[in-house]
Amino acid sequence: MVLSKALEAHVESFISRLKRRQIVGSYEVAKETAIILRQVVSTTRWSDATVLIQIIKDLGRRLSAAQPKELAVGNIVRRVLKIIKEVVRGELETDDIMNSGTSEESDDGFSDDDEEDNEEDSDREFKSILAQDTNDNADHTNDAIPARPKLQTESSMFNLLVDQHSDNVDYSAKSYGMKPLIIQEINEEIIADLETVYKGIADQALEHIHANEVIMTIGYSRTVKDFLTKAALKRNFQVIVAETSPTLQGQEMAAALAAVGIETTVITDSAVYAVMSRVNKVVIGAHAVLANGGLVAVTGSQMVAAAAKHHATPVLVCTALYKLSPLFPYDIDLFNVCVTPDQVLSFSEGTLIDKADVQNPYYDFVAPEFVNLFVHNLGSAPPSYVYRLINDNYDSEDTIL
């Protein structure tokens, strides 16, 4: 578990920046975490997958503990773990197929074959399940011979709902082709993916915005900005931006949108309900999306979403898949962080700040019933589908690092 000196220094610097909130924002955090983890995979000495998984888990625990509210750290760690497990599974399958017959692993046989075939697909998660389904039915008739455990008939449907393969794979098997594969996968799946996230979401903009629409947004989200900018190339619409006190991110967003040529109006947060009757759609960004479809977003988002619900205005959330977290909001305060109260009641007010309790939460929790659609880089999904996306991207064992 000992990392090299240079890597340890890098990790320490990242941790202290996370603690001091010098690095804020899911994109930056995710990118840096992915790079660190790739370095860990390439530079540390590990003989088999179990050791590597343990190293990554320990490091992931350290990083998340540095800033528990930055859920992107944990998300990337879990993605990497899933990648490792899949690569290992893939390697073992190729080994198994080459070395032994199919009799012992008949349970895994047909399904692992499919896994191997579909390994190179980008949407392997979706396709593997679909392929499983068809092949399950196909092999049913072929392998109706005894010596198959009774569980077979149930597991074929069960496989649709649960990723069961983790029980059957032995991670301690040694395979030397894994390292470059894992590094390649991290590069492609995570780091390169991060770069194209904005484009993937922005490309869907024209499907959701019609002509002469009035869109409301809050806070400064690069995703939403790219989304609206792309739509503005072909459509004519207006944007109303709530200024998001006290950080006033909304004002920056408005300046950026107006610079691109979109007709923008800046309103105060208090005016959101008043002008909502004028708005056709609400588009917001998210800091993180939780397992029940709720989101953690900049403060004021819940207000906007609730006002939209009262006016029956649809709410779209533009978020990339790396922001998806398998955690449940049992206590919504767990995901909030309070920053300096100076922005709310400044120190220049004098003794007043001693006598009153001033709060300045940075995030807001938006319940899933207020969101109509998540627009992410691989398509769109309603909040009820989020659990499925989580299943595809993460392993259920890794929810607790």
Add this chain to the structure above:
Amino acid sequence: MSTSNQSHEMSQHGSKASASTSEGKRKNQKTSRKAVYKRYNTLGQSSGSPALGHPQSGARKSLKDMTKAERRALQEQKVLEKQDRKAAGLPSSAKKASEQEAHRKVASPKIGSTANTPQSPAPDAEKQAKKQQKRLNEVPWLSHLDPPKKPNTASNTNKDLHPAVLALGLRFAEHKMVGSNARCVAMLMTFAKIIQDHKPPSDASFSRHIQKYLDPHIAYLLSVRPMSLSMRECIRWLKKEISEIVEEDPPLTDESARNRLVERIEYFIKERITVADRLIVENGMQKIQNGDVILTYAKSSVVEALLLEAKRSGYEFRVVVVDSRPMFEGKHLLRRLVSAGIDCTYVLLSSIYVVLKDVTKVILGAHALLNNGAVYSRIGTAMVAMAASDKQIPVMVCCETYKFVNRTQVDSLVLNEMGNPDELVVKKSNDENSSNSLTNWRDVPNLRLLNLHYDVTPSKHITLVVTEVGLIPCTSAPVIWREYNEEFRKGVQAK
């Protein structure tokens, strides 16, 4: 006909000189014809044109008396003036230009600076004039509302007004006095003072003249800041009082009419504002218990009185004060509550859902209560009421009956007040790189800032209204309005 020839010649000159669009040509013809007729009909002085070297500098000769040469000189001078005005970016008609000059003196300095460079060619200046008009932060879907105004202290039409009204208007415009109760009381007391000081001209009786005398004062107050709905109700009531005095038979003497009006105003303030507030506090106290966490928004004088009274009576409760940009009225309330020893929390409106977890009731003030039971109040109130009612937290509105108005609004945009948009821009004066992303927002063609003052909270979010006549559901507002207006009228007549 010499005059018609004159006008024809003038309009031709005017159109040649302008080199503008056809609409501009038509406008020029129309206004120049108007100007000609005006000069022909009255001997009044037209603004902006200097004396023509005429021995009598005071009155101007009508066109008939001038020789042909003099008339031509007058024409050419007018044409030159028009060209100058166009180059300066002002509209080409003399009347509109003078109006704009008065506006420009107090409007943004940017426009003033462009007006000082007459070197730009005529069509460009015309376009610039149009752009300047648009740049005054016109949010298109709110163009039916009055743009934010500035007090016109430079104009000499104000010299006829009572100085108390001028001072009051300045206080309103600078937001030194905010809040519907405060503004209403101040306005009524100022009017009482005006009535007290007023000496009618010798040919009119006091009762007949006071209405005419008060009208320009009311117009001035309207010009500095749109009237609050409750202020309008008060003025309506005052006008009714005045008309009743006029109808008195036998007619009252000046002295008694004056005294009666002042007395009535003082009675109104006492009955419907001061004593009403005390009754509201008494009625509202029934709803406060030990252990309450009360949330309030911005600053309402009645809610403040209620909370202070509750503290004085010994209840144990906490208050959450929610505030918002740009006015930060909640801070003043916070100061008062904290000095009374109340346990307070202070947050901004965007974080309201975080604090709503502990809140047991919400108490709000109102600016007016509309006929459909909706509450017209400080912007942001609708949000607070919606958030609380979604969580099944009772929302109480404290409102005096004089604020019940006989009009209805279903959304917040139909009637509202727009404040100064520059208030949204934060000026960090201590910072060197203090350029906020919006510091030069007027330069950006697509960017607009909107600073609304009021919003309408639909009645479905409100649990009850505390008034001096008791605790009522907000949908009973029109009933109360009717009862009160009839009864009040009867009470006055009985006197």
